[in-house]
Amino acid sequence: MEFELRILGSSSATPSTNRHHTAQVLTLGNQYHLIDCGEGTQMQLMQYKIKYQRICNIYISHLHGDHYFGLAGLLSTMHLQGRHTPLHLFGPPGLSEILSLQFRYSGTNLCYKLIFHELDTACFTQIFEDEEITVHTIPMEHRIPCCGFLFREKPKPYPLIKEKLPDFLTPPQLVRLKWGEDIRDAQGNVLVYHQEVTMPPKRSRSYAYCSDSRYRPELLPYLRHVDLLYHEATFTDEYRERAYYTFHSTARQAAELAAAAEVRRLLLGHFSVRYKDLTPLLEEAMEVFPATNLAIEGDVFSIQE
Structure with missing residues:
Protein backbone atom coordinates (compact mmCIF):
# COMPACT_ATOMS: atom_id res chain seq x y z
CA MET A 1 0.00 0.00 0.00
CA GLU A 2 1.24 3.46 -0.85
CA PHE A 3 2.04 5.56 2.23
CA GLU A 4 2.97 9.06 1.12
CA LEU A 5 2.73 12.59 2.49
CA ARG A 6 2.53 15.69 0.30
CA ILE A 7 2.95 19.17 1.75
CA LEU A 8 0.42 21.74 0.48
CA GLY A 9 1.13 24.57 2.92
CA SER A 10 3.65 25.31 5.66
CA SER A 11 3.25 28.94 6.73
CA SER A 12 2.06 30.08 10.14
CA ALA A 13 -0.71 32.63 10.76
CA THR A 14 0.22 34.96 7.88
CA PRO A 15 0.84 33.54 4.39
CA SER A 16 3.68 34.75 2.20
CA THR A 17 4.16 34.90 -1.55
CA ASN A 18 5.81 31.47 -1.59
CA ARG A 19 4.29 29.73 1.43
CA HIS A 20 0.64 28.82 1.94
CA HIS A 21 -1.32 28.11 5.09
CA THR A 22 -1.13 24.66 6.66
CA ALA A 23 -2.48 21.71 4.69
CA GLN A 24 -1.18 18.23 3.90
CA VAL A 25 -2.43 15.17 2.04
CA LEU A 26 -1.58 11.69 3.30
CA THR A 27 -2.06 9.08 0.58
CA LEU A 28 -2.90 5.65 1.97
CA GLY A 29 -3.49 3.17 -0.82
CA ASN A 30 -6.07 4.67 -3.17
CA GLN A 31 -7.47 7.16 -0.66
CA TYR A 32 -6.49 10.68 0.34
CA HIS A 33 -6.59 11.93 3.93
CA LEU A 34 -6.51 15.75 4.11
CA ILE A 35 -4.88 17.13 7.26
CA ASP A 36 -5.86 20.74 7.98
CA CYS A 37 -7.22 23.00 5.27
CA GLY A 38 -5.83 26.51 5.39
CA GLU A 39 -6.75 29.24 2.94
CA GLY A 40 -5.69 28.34 -0.60
CA THR A 41 -5.83 24.57 -0.13
CA GLN A 42 -8.07 24.16 -3.19
CA MET A 43 -5.51 25.90 -5.38
CA GLN A 44 -2.74 23.71 -4.02
CA LEU A 45 -4.76 20.55 -4.64
CA MET A 46 -5.18 21.64 -8.26
CA GLN A 47 -1.53 22.65 -8.52
CA TYR A 48 -0.41 19.14 -7.60
CA LYS A 49 -3.21 17.35 -9.49
CA ILE A 50 -4.79 15.81 -6.41
CA LYS A 51 -8.37 14.82 -7.17
CA TYR A 52 -10.83 16.25 -4.66
CA GLN A 53 -13.18 13.31 -4.93
CA ARG A 54 -10.57 10.84 -3.68
CA ILE A 55 -10.44 12.62 -0.34
CA CYS A 56 -12.20 10.31 2.11
CA ASN A 57 -11.43 12.00 5.44
CA ILE A 58 -10.56 15.56 6.49
CA TYR A 59 -8.91 16.25 9.85
CA ILE A 60 -8.92 19.76 11.34
CA SER A 61 -6.52 20.25 14.27
CA HIS A 62 -8.00 23.48 15.68
CA LEU A 63 -10.01 26.56 14.83
CA HIS A 64 -7.34 29.13 14.11
CA GLY A 65 -8.04 30.38 10.61
CA ASP A 66 -4.73 29.35 9.07
CA HIS A 67 -5.76 25.73 9.65
CA TYR A 68 -9.34 25.70 8.37
CA PHE A 69 -10.34 28.84 6.43
CA GLY A 70 -10.11 26.87 3.16
CA LEU A 71 -12.56 24.22 4.30
CA ALA A 72 -15.95 25.73 3.41
CA GLY A 73 -14.77 26.53 -0.10
CA LEU A 74 -13.38 23.04 -0.66
CA LEU A 75 -16.58 21.39 0.57
CA SER A 76 -18.62 23.68 -1.71
CA THR A 77 -16.47 22.82 -4.73
CA MET A 78 -16.94 19.11 -4.06
CA HIS A 79 -20.67 19.80 -4.11
CA LEU A 80 -20.48 21.75 -7.38
CA GLN A 81 -18.48 18.92 -8.94
CA GLY A 82 -21.27 16.48 -8.07
CA ARG A 83 -19.70 14.47 -5.31
CA HIS A 84 -21.97 11.72 -3.93
CA THR A 85 -19.55 9.72 -1.79
CA PRO A 86 -19.91 10.44 1.95
CA LEU A 87 -17.10 12.53 3.46
CA HIS A 88 -15.91 12.18 7.05
CA LEU A 89 -14.86 15.40 8.78
CA PHE A 90 -13.00 15.26 12.11
CA GLY A 91 -12.67 18.50 14.05
CA PRO A 92 -12.95 20.27 17.40
CA PRO A 93 -16.19 21.52 18.96
CA GLY A 94 -17.59 24.51 17.07
CA LEU A 95 -16.52 23.50 13.58
CA SER A 96 -19.87 21.95 12.68
CA GLU A 97 -21.68 25.07 13.86
CA ILE A 98 -19.40 27.33 11.81
CA LEU A 99 -19.95 25.33 8.63
CA SER A 100 -23.70 25.09 9.18
CA LEU A 101 -23.90 28.87 9.50
CA GLN A 102 -21.84 29.45 6.35
CA PHE A 103 -23.90 26.99 4.32
CA ARG A 104 -27.21 28.30 5.67
CA TYR A 105 -26.53 31.91 4.67
CA SER A 106 -25.08 30.93 1.30
CA GLY A 107 -28.04 28.65 0.55
CA THR A 108 -25.73 25.66 0.10
CA ASN A 109 -27.27 22.20 0.45
CA LEU A 110 -24.52 19.65 -0.09
CA CYS A 111 -25.37 16.86 -2.50
CA TYR A 112 -23.27 14.40 -0.50
CA LYS A 113 -23.36 13.28 3.11
CA LEU A 114 -20.96 15.16 5.39
CA ILE A 115 -20.36 13.05 8.52
CA PHE A 116 -18.96 15.20 11.33
CA HIS A 117 -16.96 13.67 14.17
CA GLU A 118 -16.44 16.06 17.10
CA LEU A 119 -13.06 15.53 18.75
CA ASP A 120 -11.96 15.62 22.36
CA THR A 121 -8.66 17.39 21.78
CA ALA A 122 -7.45 16.88 25.37
CA CYS A 123 -6.81 13.14 25.20
CA PHE A 124 -5.22 10.39 23.12
CA THR A 125 -8.20 8.68 21.49
CA GLN A 126 -8.82 6.48 18.46
CA ILE A 127 -11.10 8.35 16.06
CA PHE A 128 -10.94 6.24 12.90
CA GLU A 129 -10.30 2.66 11.85
CA ASP A 130 -10.60 0.68 8.66
CA GLU A 131 -9.10 -2.61 7.47
CA GLU A 132 -5.60 -1.15 7.15
CA ILE A 133 -5.08 1.83 9.50
CA THR A 134 -6.03 3.47 12.77
CA VAL A 135 -6.04 7.20 13.52
CA HIS A 136 -5.67 8.68 17.02
CA THR A 137 -5.77 12.23 18.32
CA ILE A 138 -2.64 13.62 19.99
CA PRO A 139 -3.30 16.31 22.65
CA MET A 140 -1.49 19.58 21.91
CA GLU A 141 -0.96 22.57 24.23
CA HIS A 142 -2.17 25.61 22.35
CA ARG A 143 -4.13 28.80 23.04
CA ILE A 144 -7.39 27.10 22.04
CA PRO A 145 -8.37 23.40 21.94
CA CYS A 146 -6.00 21.69 19.51
CA CYS A 147 -4.87 18.18 18.67
CA GLY A 148 -2.52 16.37 16.34
CA PHE A 149 -3.11 13.06 14.60
CA LEU A 150 -1.31 9.72 14.62
CA PHE A 151 -1.76 7.45 11.60
CA ARG A 152 -0.65 3.81 12.02
CA GLU A 153 -0.88 0.81 9.77
CA LYS A 154 -2.30 -2.27 11.41
CA PRO A 155 -0.09 -5.37 11.82
CA LYS A 156 0.45 -7.13 8.51
CA PRO A 157 0.09 -10.86 7.76
CA TYR A 158 2.97 -13.30 7.53
CA PRO A 159 3.61 -14.29 3.87
CA LEU A 160 3.20 -18.05 3.38
CA ILE A 161 6.03 -20.13 1.92
CA THR A 198 5.94 -18.24 6.84
CA MET A 199 8.25 -15.29 6.33
CA PRO A 200 8.36 -12.23 8.61
CA PRO A 201 5.60 -9.72 7.84
CA LYS A 202 6.35 -6.34 6.30
CA ARG A 203 6.59 -3.67 8.95
CA SER A 204 3.68 -1.38 9.73
CA ARG A 205 4.29 2.30 8.97
CA SER A 206 3.31 5.41 10.93
CA TYR A 207 2.98 9.18 10.62
CA ALA A 208 2.45 11.68 13.45
CA TYR A 209 1.20 15.21 12.80
CA CYS A 210 1.85 17.58 15.71
CA SER A 211 0.03 20.80 15.01
CA ASP A 212 0.40 24.13 16.84
CA SER A 213 1.69 23.54 20.35
CA ARG A 214 4.18 24.41 23.01
CA TYR A 215 6.99 21.92 23.47
CA ARG A 216 5.42 18.89 25.16
CA PRO A 217 7.72 16.05 26.30
CA GLU A 218 4.55 14.36 27.61
CA LEU A 219 3.90 13.28 24.01
CA LEU A 220 6.85 10.86 23.94
CA PRO A 221 4.79 7.69 24.59
CA TYR A 222 2.58 8.47 21.58
CA LEU A 223 5.42 9.38 19.20
CA ARG A 224 8.04 6.78 20.03
CA HIS A 225 9.58 5.16 16.94
CA VAL A 226 7.16 6.68 14.40
CA ASP A 227 8.50 6.69 10.85
CA LEU A 228 7.74 10.33 10.12
CA LEU A 229 7.03 13.10 12.63
CA TYR A 230 5.75 16.52 11.56
CA HIS A 231 6.19 19.09 14.30
CA GLU A 232 5.56 22.80 14.17
CA ALA A 233 8.70 24.98 14.37
CA THR A 234 7.40 28.53 14.23
CA PHE A 235 10.61 30.09 15.56
CA THR A 236 14.32 29.53 16.01
CA ASP A 237 15.49 28.99 19.57
CA GLU A 238 16.50 32.62 20.12
CA TYR A 239 12.74 33.27 20.32
CA ARG A 240 12.08 30.44 22.79
CA GLU A 241 10.33 32.78 25.25
CA ARG A 242 8.12 34.19 22.52
CA ALA A 243 7.32 30.65 21.38
CA TYR A 244 6.21 29.73 24.89
CA TYR A 245 4.15 32.92 25.27
CA THR A 246 2.36 32.32 21.94
CA PHE A 247 1.91 28.56 22.54
CA HIS A 248 4.35 27.54 19.81
CA SER A 249 7.65 25.65 19.53
CA THR A 250 11.13 26.24 18.20
CA ALA A 251 13.03 24.15 15.68
CA ARG A 252 15.41 22.97 18.41
CA GLN A 253 12.52 21.89 20.63
CA ALA A 254 10.97 19.91 17.75
CA ALA A 255 14.32 18.20 17.20
CA GLU A 256 14.72 17.44 20.91
CA LEU A 257 11.33 15.75 20.92
CA ALA A 258 12.18 13.77 17.76
CA ALA A 259 15.47 12.61 19.24
CA ALA A 260 13.90 11.58 22.54
CA ALA A 261 11.13 9.70 20.74
CA GLU A 262 13.67 7.99 18.45
CA VAL A 263 11.63 8.70 15.33
CA ARG A 264 13.03 7.88 11.90
CA ARG A 265 12.57 11.33 10.33
CA LEU A 266 11.42 14.81 11.39
CA LEU A 267 9.58 17.43 9.32
CA LEU A 268 9.54 21.06 10.41
CA GLY A 269 6.64 23.34 9.44
CA HIS A 270 4.38 26.25 10.41
CA PHE A 271 7.13 28.79 9.79
CA SER A 272 6.84 32.42 10.89
CA VAL A 273 6.85 34.87 7.99
CA ARG A 274 9.85 36.58 9.61
CA TYR A 275 11.98 33.80 8.03
CA LYS A 276 12.42 34.51 4.33
CA ASP A 277 15.24 31.95 4.38
CA LEU A 278 14.41 28.78 6.32
CA THR A 279 18.01 27.59 6.55
CA PRO A 280 18.50 28.73 10.19
CA LEU A 281 15.52 26.61 11.29
CA LEU A 282 16.83 23.54 9.49
CA GLU A 283 20.39 23.95 10.73
CA GLU A 284 19.23 24.45 14.31
CA ALA A 285 17.18 21.25 14.26
CA MET A 286 19.87 19.20 12.52
CA GLU A 287 22.34 20.01 15.29
CA VAL A 288 20.13 17.92 17.57
CA PHE A 289 18.47 15.53 15.09
CA PRO A 290 20.23 15.19 11.72
CA ALA A 291 17.38 13.33 9.99
CA THR A 292 15.37 16.52 9.59
CA ASN A 293 13.65 18.07 6.57
CA LEU A 294 11.67 21.23 5.96
CA ALA A 295 8.00 20.85 5.00
CA ILE A 296 8.14 22.75 1.70
CA GLU A 297 5.09 23.11 -0.58
CA GLY A 298 5.00 20.34 -3.15
CA ASP A 299 7.52 18.10 -1.40
CA VAL A 300 6.58 14.43 -1.08
CA PHE A 301 7.75 12.08 1.65
CA SER A 302 7.22 8.38 1.01
CA ILE A 303 7.45 5.83 3.81
CA GLN A 304 8.65 2.46 2.58
CA GLU A 305 7.66 -0.90 4.06
Missing part, protein backbone atom coordinates in the same frame (compact mmCIF):
# COMPACT_ATOMS: atom_id res chain seq x y z
CA LYS A 162 3.97 -22.26 -0.47
CA GLU A 163 6.52 -25.02 -0.96
CA LYS A 164 6.64 -25.64 2.79
CA LEU A 165 2.89 -25.90 3.33
CA PRO A 166 1.51 -29.40 4.09
CA ASP A 167 -1.22 -30.55 1.70
CA PHE A 168 -3.77 -31.22 4.46
CA LEU A 169 -4.20 -27.59 5.49
CA THR A 170 -7.64 -26.05 5.02
CA PRO A 171 -8.26 -22.44 3.90
CA PRO A 172 -9.18 -21.33 7.47
CA GLN A 173 -5.96 -22.89 8.76
CA LEU A 174 -3.94 -21.05 6.11
CA VAL A 175 -5.49 -17.79 7.28
CA ARG A 176 -4.53 -18.56 10.88
CA LEU A 177 -0.96 -19.26 9.82
CA LYS A 178 -0.82 -15.90 8.01
CA TRP A 179 -1.73 -14.18 11.27
CA GLY A 180 0.92 -15.93 13.31
CA GLU A 181 -1.01 -18.84 14.80
CA ASP A 182 0.25 -22.41 15.01
CA ILE A 183 -2.06 -25.17 13.77
CA ARG A 184 -3.04 -27.73 16.42
CA ASP A 185 -5.06 -30.93 16.46
CA ALA A 186 -8.10 -31.55 18.65
CA GLN A 187 -5.84 -32.56 21.55
CA GLY A 188 -3.81 -29.36 21.34
CA ASN A 189 -0.73 -30.89 19.73
CA VAL A 190 1.05 -28.62 17.24
CA LEU A 191 0.77 -29.89 13.67
CA VAL A 192 2.38 -26.91 11.96
CA TYR A 193 4.48 -24.14 13.52
CA HIS A 194 3.73 -20.89 11.73
CA GLN A 195 7.36 -19.71 11.84
CA GLU A 196 8.39 -22.80 9.84
CA VAL A 197 6.08 -22.07 6.90
